[in-house]
Amino acid sequence: MMSTSPLALPFPDMPEIGGVTKRVARARYKDWDRCDLTYVELCEGTAVAGVTTRNICCSAEVELCRDNLKGGLARALVVNAGNSNAFTGHRGREAVDAITEQVAAHLGCAPAQVFVSSTGVIGVPLPKDKAEAGLNAAFTAETCSWQDITDTIGTTDTFAKGASASAMVGGKRIEIVGVIKGSGMIAPDMATMLGYIFTDAAIEPGFLQHLLSTSNGATFNCITVDSDTSTSDTVLAFATGKAGNAPLTNFDDAGADAFASALHDVCRQLAHLVVRDGEGAQKFIEINVTGAVADESARRIALAIANSPLVKTAIAGEDANWGRVVMAVGKAGEPADRDRLSIRFGATLVAQNGLAIEGYDETPVAAHLKGQEIRIGVDIGLGSGSATVWTCDLTHGYISINADYRS
Amino acid sequence: MMSTSPLALPFPDMPEIGGVTKRVARARYKDWDRCDLTYVELCEGTAVAGVTTRNICCSAEVELCRDNLKGGLARALVVNAGNSNAFTGHRGREAVDAITEQVAAHLGCAPAQVFVSSTGVIGVPLPKDKAEAGLNAAFTAETCSWQDITDTIGTTDTFAKGASASAMVGGKRIEIVGVIKGSGMIAPDMATMLGYIFTDAAIEPGFLQHLLSTSNGATFNCITVDSDTSTSDTVLAFATGKAGNAPLTNFDDAGADAFASALHDVCRQLAHLVVRDGEGAQKFIEINVTGAVADESARRIALAIANSPLVKTAIAGEDANWGRVVMAVGKAGEPADRDRLSIRFGATLVAQNGLAIEGYDETPVAAHLKGQEIRIGVDIGLGSGSATVWTCDLTHGYISINADYRS
Numbered sequence: 181m182m183s184t185s186p187l188a189l190p191f192p193d194m195p196e197i198g199g200v201t202k203r204v205a206r207a208r209y210k211d212w213d214r215c216d217l218t219y220v221e222l223c224e225g226t227a228v229a230g231v232t233t234r235n236i237c238c239s240a241e242v243e244l245c246r247d248n249l250k251g252g253l254a255r256a257l258v259v260n261a262g263n264s265n266a267f268t269g270h271r272g273r274e275a276v277d278a279i280t281e282q283v284a285a286h287l288g289c290a291p292a293q294v295f296v297s298s299t300g301v302i303g304v305p306l307p308k309d310k311a312e313a314g315l316n317a318a319f320t321a322e323t324c325s326w327q328d329i330t331d332t333i334g335t336t337d338t339f340a341k342g343a344s345a346s347a348m349v350g351g352k353r354i355e356i357v358g359v360i361k362g363s364g365m366i367a368p369d370m371a372t373m374l375g376y377i378f379t380d381a382a383i384e385p386g387f388l389q390h391l392l393s394t395s396n397g398a399t400f401n402c403i404t405v406d407s408d409t410s411t412s413d414t415v416l417a418f419a420t421g422k423a424g425n426a427p428l429t430n431f432d433d434a435g436a437d438a439f440a441s442a443l444h445d446v447c448r449q450l451a452h453l454v455v456r457d458g459e460g461a462q463k464f465i466e467i468n469v470t471g472a473v474a475d476e477s478a479r480r481i482a483l484a485i486a487n488s489p490l491v492k493t494a495i496a497g498e499d500a501n502w503g504r505v506v507m508a509v510g511k512a513g514e515p516a517d518r519d520r521l522s523i524r525f526g527a528t529l530v531a532q533n534g535l536a537i538e539g540y541d542e543t544p545v546a547a548h549l550k551g552q553e554i555r556i557g558v559d560i561g562l563g564s565g566s567a568t569v570w571t572c573d574l575t576h577g578y579i580s581i582n583a584d585y586r587s
Numbered sequence: 588m589m590s591t592s593p594l595a596l597p598f599p600d601m602p603e604i605g606g607v608t609k610r611v612a613r614a615r616y617k618d619w620d621r622c623d624l625t626y627v628e629l630c631e632g633t634a635v636a637g638v639t640t641r642n643i644c645c646s647a648e649v650e651l652c653r654d655n656l657k658g659g660l661a662r663a664l665v666v667n668a669g670n671s672n673a674f675t676g677h678r679g680r681e682a683v684d685a686i687t688e689q690v691a692a693h694l695g696c697a698p699a700q701v702f703v704s705s706t707g708v709i710g711v712p713l714p715k716d717k718a719e720a721g722l723n724a725a726f727t728a729e730t731c732s733w734q735d736i737t738d739t740i741g742t743t744d745t746f747a748k749g750a751s752a753s754a755m756v757g758g759k760r761i762e763i764v765g766v767i768k769g770s771g772m773i774a775p776d777m778a779t780m781l782g783y784i785f786t787d788a789a790i791e792p793g794f795l796q797h798l799l800s801t802s803n804g805a806t807f808n809c810i811t812v813d814s815d816t817s818t819s820d821t822v823l824a825f826a827t828g829k830a831g832n833a834p835l836t837n838f839d840d841a842g843a844d845a846f847a848s849a850l851h852d853v854c855r856q857l858a859h860l861v862v863r864d865g866e867g868a869q870k871f872i873e874i875n876v877t878g879a880v881a882d883e884s885a886r887r888i889a890l891a892i893a894n895s896p897l898v899k900t901a902i903a904g905e906d907a908n909w910g911r912v913v914m915a916v917g918k919a920g921e922p923a924d925r926d927r928l929s930i931r932f933g934a935t936l937v938a939q940n941g942l943a944i945e946g947y948d949e950t951p952v953a954a955h956l957k958g959q960e961i962r963i964g965v966d967i968g969l970g971s972g973s974a975t976v977w978t979c980d981l982t983h984g985y986i987s988i989n990a991d992y993r994s
Contacts, residue, residue: 234918234920235914235917235918236916236917236918236919236922236923236924236925237913237914237916237917237923237925237928238917238925266910266913267910267913267925267938267941267942267943268942269926269940269941269942302910302913303909303910303938303942303943304943406896406897408895408896408897408911408914408915408918409914409917409918410914411913411914411917488815489813489815489896489981489985489989490813490815490989493985493986493989493990494989494990496986496990497989497990499990502710503673503674503709503710504815506644506673506674506709506818507642507644507815507816507817507818508815509643509644510642510643510644510645510816510818511641511642511643511815511816512643513641515643516643516644517643518643518644518645518674519676521644531674531710533676534674534676535674535675535676535710536674536710536711573990574896574986574990575986575990576983576986576987576990578896578900578986579900579903579981579982579983579985579986580983582896582897582900582901582904583900583901583903583904583906583980583981583982583983
């Protein structure tokens with residue numbers, strides 16, 4: 181058992197979401213005595229949207245999610261923990277199909293309205309008999325709390341991760357709740373980020389997808405722990421409509437902005453929680469790039485900094501090593517001019533116009549770097565593109581988790 | 588002082604190269620008692636070629652090399668160790684110009700025939716007075732050995748790195764000698780790879796550049812320690828012509844193939860030596876990708892595997908974690924099909940057509956992973972593109988070198 185991340189936050193109080201019924205069960209995918217199968221029933225008419233990994237070698241579950249998202253409707257979510265079912269060929273797909281068919285028969289819905297995720301060991305087809313028995317147990321189990329859900333979807337997470345927000349939409353208060361697992365991992369698993377967002381708002385699936393994709397670009401796609409991309413990463417959003425608002429269809433609808441803002445807030449909180457549970461993380465790092473030729477260029481530069489082992493180890497060492505930041509900017513492959521760069525640590529400008537600021541006050545920089553929340557600011561000096569990404573430092577803990585192990 | 592890399596090789600016997608006069612001196616760029624200025628005189632008519640970092644934020648020295656390479660001729664090389672002169676703006680360029688002018692006056696040549704490299708601390712302009720005094724000392728110093736040169740260009744390298752080869756060109760025996768520094772680094776330095784190749788062959792500068800660029804693509808550009816790219820990386824090749832062969836101008840000339848092969852051999856040896864001195868390296872890893880849609884696609888996939896922290900820590904842990912290799916293939920952004928992938932560790936096929944090989948013999952795999960030389964083979968199953976890259980594992984040593992330090 182890994183010790184809890186020093187960057188952990190307490191699990192928040194989160195409201196129930198009308199139309200969402202949560203249960204967990206023991207499928208015993210591994211030889212353990214804990215719930216490892218999550219079963220969430222969604223009321224009829226629930227809209228669904230989702231974003232999945234860009235990794236070409238994705239799991240059968242990811243392929244299923246992509247297929248089923250086309251319909252825009254969901255009646256159930258099943259999450260298996262302990263076996264990722266990745267790299268298992270046709271047998272993996274058969275196991276997933278068996279789950280969707282069993283749930284569809286139970287609910288009397290189309291299999292295409294059942295969404296499945298799995299996380300854990302790779303290369304071993306998900307055992308169909310365990311999934312079937314686990315689901316049968318879940319169908320008749322007591323309903324459970326959000327914390328039970330996060331504990332059940334988690335594998336090597338060191339703390340439970342949830343976030344919520346609310347908004348007024350057309351005179352109705354709507355709630356959004358999200359849970360996520362990820363970043364903790366031991367071989368032979370791959371870090372898998374699985375996130376689920378539930379809202380009682382009524383919203384048309386295409387608009388929900390648009391909002392989720394937009395928020396994803398600035399939240400989940402702006403975090404990095406070690407630059408590696410799981411084959412199973414998935415975030416799904418379910419909207420039951422039980423809040424009773426007039427369904428949102430576009431930004432002209434009353435409350436659409438408020439809903440989008442609340443959804444974005446939940447995505448951002450969940451994304452930050454994943455970084456806070458990054459393997460070996462001791463410091464949470466925000467990297468803000470301004471002055472790039474475009475926002476996407478700024479994002480690429482920011483990710484080059486965030487993924488640089490030399491930058492990440494410098495932060496671990498509480499070293500204001502702006503030279504490594506310069507190096508990372510230069511290797512990003514984006515337009516930059518060495519002699520226009522400015523770099524800040526915390527609130528302190530340490531380099532400007534390509535030169536170290538002579539005699540800058542190192543005291544506030546040293547104090548900032550000793551903290552747990554580090555901010556690096558880089559101005560490229562060329563345009564108005566900007567981006568913010570989040571990562572954690574690279575420590576002995578990362579090596580211990582990922583190398584000091586035999587499968 | 589870092590302890591010598593466990594992957595170190597002994598320094599080879601290397602012949603003198605006609606037309607090359609080597610001297611070293613103490614410029615005392617840092618508060619140390621060692622030679623830190625290298626001065627190599629080249630006979631008139633020496634052809635030069637070079638490749639430099641793609642990092643946009645490159646040093647003034649790199650800009651000078653690029654400018655001077657256009658002339659194709661060299662009379663001298665100066666290498667400063669202890670101060671990289673990077674990110675020092677116009678004052679850095681002035682320091683470099685002062686060196687080229689001093690050497691040009693001494694030799695009676697054009698400043699454009701003088702090549703300068705610097706490695707060490709960044710952000711501090713190279714002190715002109717120290718460079719001037721150091722050069723004056725070098726002009727009158729005794730000539731020295733190749734090992735003296737490697738010791739003088741090195742900074743935090745843990746062993747001296749050199750390689751040589753010979754070939755028959757038009758009935759004349761020609762010699763090629765190379766020295767390189769790099770991969771050892773402590774903050775606030777950046778890893779800087781500086782390599783110098785000397786040959787007594789006669790060869791036209793454009794053809795030398797063509798051969799160096801080609802070899803560079805398959806050697807120096809196929810190694811990675813941590814995916815970070817120095818702002819100062821430079822490899823220069825000097826050809827004095829003292830072997831007396833008819834100058835090589837293209838592949839139709841007798842001996843051109845032999846020369847190209849010998850040059851490639853020296854580049855490959857030097858590149859491997861850099862990996863062998865990778866920070867914290869315990870294992871030398873060769874990654875061979877076949878069956879990609881093109882050679883360049885294979886190279887990108889191979890580098891994605893080589894740069895993956897999860898793959899590198901798995902090797903450090905002697906864990907045959909092929910799932911992480913699959914993940915890295917999938918994130919490379921190149922054409923691949925999960926269900927056609929095959930993966931080997933050493934000589935053992937562990938996964939084929941997207942599935943683990945059931946019951947494969949783990950004994951030879953475990954034995955292979957316990958060694959110092961690890962081979963990972965990946966067949967993409969789509970085409971005939973192939974590439975080989977080299978890297979080292981990611982260990983606690985890397986973190987210690989780069990994080991457990993305060994500038």
